[in-house]
Amino acid sequence: MRDGNGSAADLASRLADRERELAELTREVEAWRAEFGRLPLRSDGNFTSISGRSAEPVYTPADLVDTLGGDGLLPGRFPYTRGIHPTMYRGKLWTMRQFAGFGTAIDTNRRYKFLLERGQTGLSVAFDFPTLMGYDSDHPRSEGEVGKCGVAISSLAVMETLFVGIPLVQVSTSMTINGPAAILWCFYIAAAEKQGVDIAKLQGTVQNDMLKEYQAQHAWVYPVDRAMKIIVDMFEWGAEHTPRWNTISISGYHIREAGATAAQELAFTLANGFSYIEHGVARGLAVDSFAPRLSFFWDVHNDFFEEIAKLRAARRIWARHLRDRYGARDDRSWKMRFHCQTAGVSLTAQQPLNNVARVAYQALAAVLGGTQSLHTNALDETLALPTEESVRVALRTQQILAYETGAANVADPLGGSYYVEALTDTMEREAEGLFAEIDAHGGVVKAIEKGWFQRQIAASAARFQDEVDAGTRAVVGVNAFVEDEADRPLETLRVGQEADQTQRERLARLRAERDEPRVGRALAELTRAAEEDRNLIPAMLDCARAYATLFEIRYALERVYGAYKEPVFF
Amino acid sequence: MPNTKPLPRPIRVLVAKPGLDGHDRGAKVVAAALRDAGMEVIYTGLHQTPEMIATAAIQEDADVVGLSILSGAHMTLFPRVRKLLDAQGRQDILLTGGGIIPPEDIETLARQGVGRLFGPGTPLADLIDYINAWAADHLE
Numbered sequence: 001m002r003d004g005n006g007s008a009a010d011l012a013s014r015l016a017d018r019e020r021e022l023a024e025l026t027r028e029v030e031a032w033r034a035e036f037g038r039l040p041l042r043s044d045g046n047f048t049s050i051s052g053r054s055a056e057p058v059y060t061p062a063d064l065v066d067t068l069g070g071d072g073l074l075p076g077r078f079p080y081t082r083g084i085h086p087t088m089y090r091g092k093l094w095t096m097r098q099f100a101g102f103g104t105a106i107d108t109n110r111r112y113k114f115l116l117e118r119g120q121t122g123l124s125v126a127f128d129f130p131t132l133m134g135y136d137s138d139h140p141r142s143e144g145e146v147g148k149c150g151v152a153i154s155s156l157a158v159m160e161t162l163f164v165g166i167p168l169v170q171v172s173t174s175m176t177i178n179g180p181a182a183i184l185w186c187f188y189i190a191a192a193e194k195q196g197v198d199i200a201k202l203q204g205t206v207q208n209d210m211l212k213e214y215q216a217q218h219a220w221v222y223p224v225d226r227a228m229k230i231i232v233d234m235f236e237w238g239a240e241h242t243p244r245w246n247t248i249s250i251s252g253y254h255i256r257e258a259g260a261t262a263a264q265e266l267a268f269t270l271a272n273g274f275s276y277i278e279h280g281v282a283r284g285l286a287v288d289s290f291a292p293r294l295s296f297f298w299d300v301h302n303d304f305f306e307e308i309a310k311l312r313a314a315r316r317i318w319a320r321h322l323r324d325r326y327g328a329r330d331d332r333s334w335k336m337r338f339h340c341q342t343a344g345v346s347l348t349a350q351q352p353l354n355n356v357a358r359v360a361y362q363a364l365a366a367v368l369g370g371t372q373s374l375h376t377n378a379l380d381e382t383l384a385l386p387t388e389e390s391v392r393v394a395l396r397t398q399q400i401l402a403y404e405t406g407a408a409n410v411a412d413p414l415g416g417s418y419y420v421e422a423l424t425d426t427m428e429r430e431a432e433g434l435f436a437e438i439d440a441h442g443g444v445v446k447a448i449e450k451g452w453f454q455r456q457i458a459a460s461a462a463r464f465q466d467e468v469d470a471g472t473r474a475v476v477g478v479n480a481f482v483e484d485e486a487d488r489p490l491e492t493l494r495v496g497q498e499a500d501q502t503q504r505e506r507l508a509r510l511r512a513e514r515d516e517p518r519v520g521r522a523l524a525e526l527t528r529a530a531e532e533d534r535n536l537i538p539a540m541l542d543c544a545r546a547y548a549t550l551f552e553i554r555y556a557l558e559r560v561y562g563a564y565k566e567p568v569f570f
Numbered sequence: 571m572p573n574t575k576p577l578p579r580p581i582r583v584l585v586a587k588p589g590l591d592g593h594d595r596g597a598k599v600v601a602a603a604l605r606d607a608g609m610e611v612i613y614t615g616l617h618q619t620p621e622m623i624a625t626a627a628i629q630e631d632a633d634v635v636g637l638s639i640l641s642g643a644h645m646t647l648f649p650r651v652r653k654l655l656d657a658q659g660r661q662d663i664l665l666t667g668g669g670i671i672p673p674e675d676i677e678t679l680a681r682q683g684v685g686r687l688f689g690p691g692t693p694l695a696d697l698i699d700y701i702n703a704w705a706a707d708h709l710e
Contacts, residue, residue: 129590129641133617141619144646145590218592218616258595345595349690382690383670384642458598465599469693478691492672495642568615570585570601 025062032058046472049303051261052463053426059418064425072316075370075411079319081312081424082412083370084335089408093121094366095373096398097174097339101126101151102385103499105161108151112166114388120395123204124174124375125162126150127184132219134180134554137503147499149385154503155549157510159187160194168192172203174249174339174373179221181208182230182537183553186544189242193545205246205295205339208234211272211444214564215453217254221554224445226561230536231276232283235290237537246295248276249339255453256299257345259461262310265299266427267434268453270317274435275444277326287326291333300366301343302358308414309423311369314338317428339373340366347382351477352490355379360397367407368414374398384492451567458570507549514547522546523556530560581705584632586614586623588651591641596668600636603694609701620647624654627663633709634701637667644671648684656683664704668692 036057048054056063072079076086085091098115100123101108112123128150130142136154137146146152153159168191177184185206189199210227213220220227231248238247252260252269260268273294280290298314300307318336322328342362347355356379363376376394378386386394402408414420441447448454467473474480526539536557543553585601587594594616605611612630614623627635635655639647648665655663661683668688671679676687685704688697 129643133590135590141590144643145641148642149591213592218594219590258593259599383672458595458602461595461599462602465603465694469695475691479693489673494672566615566617568613570598570605570611570613 022062025060029060029062044474046474049262049306050301050464050473051263051303051306051460053261053263053306055419059422061418063418063422078323078331078334080315080335082415084315084337084372086411088370088411089367089402090411093402093408094371094398095122095172095339096120096395096402097122097124097373097375098391098395099124099126099174099176099341099375100391101128102149102493103147103151103495104502105151105153105158107147107499109162109164109166111388111391112162115391115395116166116171118392118395119399122172122174122373123166125153125176127175127177128152129219130154131184131550132177132179134183134221134550136507136549136551137500138507139551143500146503148495152499152503153184153187153550154507155510156187156190156194156544156547158503158506159184159191163191163195167197168195169197169201172205174205174207176207178207178210178213178217179219179227180550180554181206182234182540183544183550185234186537186541186553187550189541190544199242201244202242203244205249206234207251207297208248209251209272209297211275211448212251212254212269214448215255215268215272216258216260216457217251218566220564220566222557222561223564224448226557227564228279228445229533230557232279232285233535233537235276235280235293236283236285236535238293239285239289243293246293246337247290248293249295249297250276251297253297253299253341255457256301256343258457259459259464260457261460262301262303262306263427263430263434264456264460266310266314266317267431267438269296269298270314270321270431271435271438271444273318274321274326277322281326287322287328288330288333291322291326291328292330292335296336296338298338298340298366298369298371299343300340300362300369300371302346302362304361304365305414305420305423306427307362307365308369309420309427311338311340311366311371312412312415312420312424313427313431315370316424317431337372339375340369340371341375342366342377344377344381347377347379348475348477349382351483351487352379352383354477355382356393356397359394360401363397363401364405364407367401368412370412380490380492383490385495387491387493390490449567451569454567455569510547510549518546519543519548519552523548523552526553526556527559530557577702577705577709579709581609581634581701581709582612582630582632583609583634583636583701584612584614584623584627584630585636585638586618586626587616587638588618588620588623588647589639589641589643590617591639591643592616593640594638596640597638600638600668600694600697604636604698604701607698607702620650620654623651624658627655628658628660632663633705634664634666637665637669639667639669639671642670644669644679644687645675648679649682652683662708664701664708666697666700668697 075083252265378390666685
């Protein structure tokens, strides 16, 4: 600690001591390296990370160039490398939030209650592909896909069913929806109104991150600039009416799952985040009016320390850019809050029970990285949507981590580790390098239109597959420690055609019973709002309240905005 | 071992993503690997209907159509594409693919004229060998 009486001469002499110590350490490390170089190493060792980064055999203070000086030393202090809260998990554990949805709203409602009764602390809605793309269950393009990979929600009526018996004033809900995010958000708000909830108290998140949809996940509806307009409408309206709701979850998860390296995930996602800030500011919004409601979502992959360093670097970069580049003054704008999900792509169909171990290590990395919320994948998710039994193991994995391991007792327990600190610095530098590359391509939107991100991600995916095929990247059960005998088949969840049938019947009933002229007026008003370039949310919410369907609302805008055309390449 | 006699011409493969699923990591990795293995590869892009795929296969004069399906809609989409190809008299086109498809569904689809289907963790060499072996017997 500084005692306050240090003279300039004292300071100079202490600096000189430090220089000497560092020089001595560097000499020691060089001598050690020479010895290390003469010793035999394991022949089956691959000492690069899953993202292709090579690691030094050991780290020392000589590797720390840019760390823990002054105000970064404590959690809850800028730039939040060590966590956004002073108390971290002593104040509040992370939210255990399992992504779930399949079949009809009734099936999924039952699964939510199953999870909540077992100690889950937040909900996360998985929608089926038709819903993700803005199609009703009875649209011809939805055939064969209704309720298969998530729950089908084509109107407010089904949204109401989804949360029957679940008070929306008490639970926080995350919805993974992007292209038609504003529409599903309006369904949710209208469902909460029906429950008599003051919407200013609603807590939750819509993913609503379209930039990564064009880059990686591909559930789009409108062209890029119109999609960005709708997102900013949500920032603007949400800041006033739903101040506790996260209007976006800027997601690295899908970028990573599509093949990106850890550094690409970090940089592309943050660059998207900056782009949302810039679009909001361009509308004339004050940065501090909406930045505190921007949240993030990271993938947590196999490479333990790299993932922890990525999460620490992400917080630091966001804080620095928000304060120094975008002039945010509210510390809530600087604090990056995020959800994590263990890496679905790392699960193997071979020897699937091994996935429990993978998920546990990844979950530990997420917690050591300071996540606010976590989904742990179930062991059978590479084969099907999870069963009750497998999802219970996944949830229990989090509970064991929270209540048995002691990992939640100390904030950022790896802070000060030479390796983790050096890796955090490296990740930050790599991200800054990639930001410069993105700028050189004309920024995020231009680079998407050129297919730059898409090519970078595909190239990383191909490199990984080449390593696995060549056997230089071990995947246990796939190219290493393979069993000759076939695995005992797991009992998996099967979603039949009943959801399709039930949904069609519900929609037919809805269309017959609702106030048709009111629906027509609401949709016409939404189209008018788009033509006049007004904020769309008030008119869209009226469509939801009138029981207009998802596709009707999608189409009311598409008439004005057109649809996105994908640049095709491989 | 696959037949090693040289093929009369490069194999033309249409790699397609039917349905609404946007997960194209696998489709793109496979498309690039088949191209690197000397095949002529056309990739359709996302969100294709069975009709669009069958039309593209015929227009592009494909020998092989590979569908990538991770959405659970395989029991609808594979038979539909097969029927559309057959209806155009193109029983000769091999329909294969991959994704998340339970073994019992693979058997059912095989009885409906669908070729081998590959699951997660398949080495790329397996499907390259499969297509090459098929071509050695069928390509003219």
